[in-house]
Amino acid sequence: MKNIKFLLVALIVASTALWSCDSDDSRDLSLALEAPKDLGLIFNITQDNSGLVTISPSGVDVTSFEVFYADGTGESTVLPLGENAQRNYAEGTYPVRVVATNLSGKTTEFTKNLDVSFRAPENLVVTVTESATSNFGVSVNATADFETAFEVTFGEDPALAAVVFMEGEEVIYDYSSTGTYTVTVTALSGGAAITAVTEVVMIEDPVMLPLDFESSTLNYNLINFESNVAIINNPDVSVDNNSTKVVSIVKTGAQTYGGVVVPLGGPIDFSGPQSLRMKTWSPMPIGTKVTIKMENSDGSIASVDYEAFTTKLGEWETLFFDTTGLDTTQPFSRFVVFFDLGGAPTADVNYFDDIELADGPPILLPLTFEDANRIYNIGTNNGAFSIIPNPVPDMVNSSGTVMQFDRPATGPNNFSLVAIVIDQPVAFSATTSFTLKVYSPRAGLPVWLKIERVGNGGLFQEVTSVTTTVANGWEELTFNSFSGSTTADLRNVVIFFDPLAATAAPETIYIDDLIKTN
Template identity: 70%
Template sequence: MKNIKFFLVAFIAASSLFFYSCESDDNNQDLTAEIDAPTDVDIIFSITQDNSGLVTISPSGKSVSRFEVFYGDGSSESAILALGENAQRNYSEGTFPVRVVATSLNGQTAEVVKNLTVSFREPENLEVTINRSASSNFGVSVTATADFETSFEVTFGEDPDADPITFLEGEVVNYDYSSTGSYDITVTALSGGAATTEVTEVVIIEDPVVLPLDFESSTLDYGLIPFEANGSIVDNPDISAGNRSNKVVSLEKVGGQTFGGIVVPLSGPIDFSGAQSFRMKTWSPMPIGTVVTFKLENADGTISSPDYTATTTVQNEWESLFFDTTGLDTTQPFSRFVVFFDLGNAPTGDVNYFDDIELAASPAVVLPLNFEDDRRQFDIGTNNGAFSIVSNPFPTTANNSSRVGQFDRPSTGPNNFALVAIVVDQAPTFDANTTFTLKVYSPRAGLPVWLKVERVGNNSLFQEVTNVTTTVANAWETLTFENFSGNTTEDLRNVVIFFDPLGATSAAETIYIDELTQTN
């Protein structure tokens, strides 16, 4: 057992003289005042595996100048240790509350008490729990319990030369495999003596291709099968607000056939217990109105669905297309997709792209935000007013949309914060030049209209513009929102539009909105 109390007393005394001298030179400034109290104080026990009961006690912590170890075995003895030192003690079988008091240079203390169990009996009732990681297909976690154990060791079966990892009951050991395969996880319960108990369980690490499907993984084998086409996973040619993925699928029809496409396999049948239609992001240089065809097949292609189609609405931009599969026989074991661009027409040399295939009940709610597609399912909230989607009551050249949003603002007095909030599926980007436009039909000129884009579930994270007003009454006009201010630019999907939020109202008003567009 190492006892260095005398050395520490001498060191502290010398240090005190030094600090006193410094205080004289620095106007009596206390140089220890800023030293933190000890934190993260812990104890590690290492029990010799020879039934001798010899235990090495290793304290640790932050902002520590010394430790004092109290053995917890009924004696009054203790050991003074410097940072990095340890103490040794022979124990009989039993459980001992070992206490460590950590002291900082300025005398602040913190302590921890940890039970040391010394047992030389072979551990019994060893139970091992292996859980899969929620964030990685390659991760596992291991915990264990047993009777008469002092600690555990675990190996994960990937590297035969790796040292076992030691842990205690109640602790969790996390491990990430580097590749798929079958591995033996072995947990050994240690008794404090020579006796041990061991359990081995087999874990199979898989990296399945499942929905929602993107193409970002560097470990997945996506198994794409192009036919009469060149198709592969490539760098995203247009990382933008429409699609921030790094990797996407490219598809170019070649040869003399008109049906070139690509098969996208999944690892198993699709689960249709929820939504039964699909969304897919596409990017095409071909003319607006190009038909994108999407169908489902079983694993060997002997069972197939009807063809489902959607048409592009932009050119050289990412957009989300919706494939309405109403009537699909969802009892079939569909486990792969087939994607075509411009099916039935000869190859043009154009390279098209797609990404992010997912089950969905309706088309995506994205910018530019309009109300033309009656299949969209909006997540809408209001305050001091009511919102509905109606036929455009005043179609003009300024706004000839067939459907618009209607906000009915009641007479509620001052500071009513009348608003409508609409959640979009894809967060817009923000920088110093970000600009939005919104078409508004107001019953009066001078109506303040605020635009705030905030984090869903946390309206304290936002970007906003609060200085825009209407300039005409009873006519459509386009308002511009620029010079946004706020405290974050990440993951803002709740679009909130305020109507004269601080103004008093003496009479009810109806205001119409349409086509919220990010122009920059």
């Protein structure tokens, strides 16, 4: 037994001795580790001009790296072995420093310059288009690869700063006058590298319909023959023509065909209306002939003459020229206008303005329903209308054509009415009055006259106190002492027929000749 005990003690002692020896050797090995060596830095710069750099340090005998970015912030990042850091840099050179550390705490430093140079934008595509709302406007957009933003200058005002925009955005610019301008679009990289494209644009103010002669920048290039022609201030501004500028024409010499050619910027578009309207003012007798014809750019192709006749003396009016049969496939690009074609010169000065395409004559007061060419904009409520030959002509109204209003049986507050939109607003004063011819199936029919703003019936002038006195016969009603909330831009003429009372049976009512008497 003693031998056994001795053996165990000896083994324990030996084991203790072995452990003590291993511990001492490990401590000595740690102290003997060399400082980190073979340090390196790899910079991976993204190619999207964002300035994003991936920094990957490497080395031998390293447990961690501290990367100092050297971008002026004083910031750094500690990375375990095998990891990297990311940082956004502006364009420039940066001495990036890395400090490597091992298990024993020994360090080694390494510095490498990072050069950040942005790539010039590529595939720059610039689109310049005409503005949809202005003859003087353009819109600009652009696309490119490797760009961070765009700048555009429009070549009109050197002192005007460039407009910065992003891909997908649109820049709109209106020039102050006609001319030739250079639009420059620059694609930015975020640094010094740029790519620029220029485009030349011509800003024109084309002569086109409707033609009102109001432009201060446009050269209308009027061509007179056997006449004196000028664009002047409107000598008679009125509700019938409140334009600032009009054309004056007076025949000269001994010829009977004095007139003026009015060129356009291109062929007339006949895809819509094909007839013409023109405002005229003439001191010549009522019934004076006014003639328009159309020609191509050099006059080698011409339409027939289209005629209209004045109905006013020394006042503005709108004449309608019915061009039925016109060959609209021809490239007509100018008008020729004559006053009193075929008549000898009289030294009378005539004026014209506002040439436009139209389906029919303007709807103006007085409303007589006699012109078959007029195309009315008419609405109704609790009733229906039709324009028919006068079914009951008499001494009060012998007109050939009237309006018929068929009113059904209705309950109270029915507001049976007919509404007619006219082309010129009605001017009101304290003494304004109207007359209207009415044929009613009964005496005592209340008739209201209201003239309101189109689209806003709360702005109006009206009379609600006129009542018929004749059954089954024409009579002329007078409307005066108007009341309402405004007198501006009133063009919707509304006529009510007993609008508050109920009727047990349908009624047919005729109206005609709405005339503003003062």
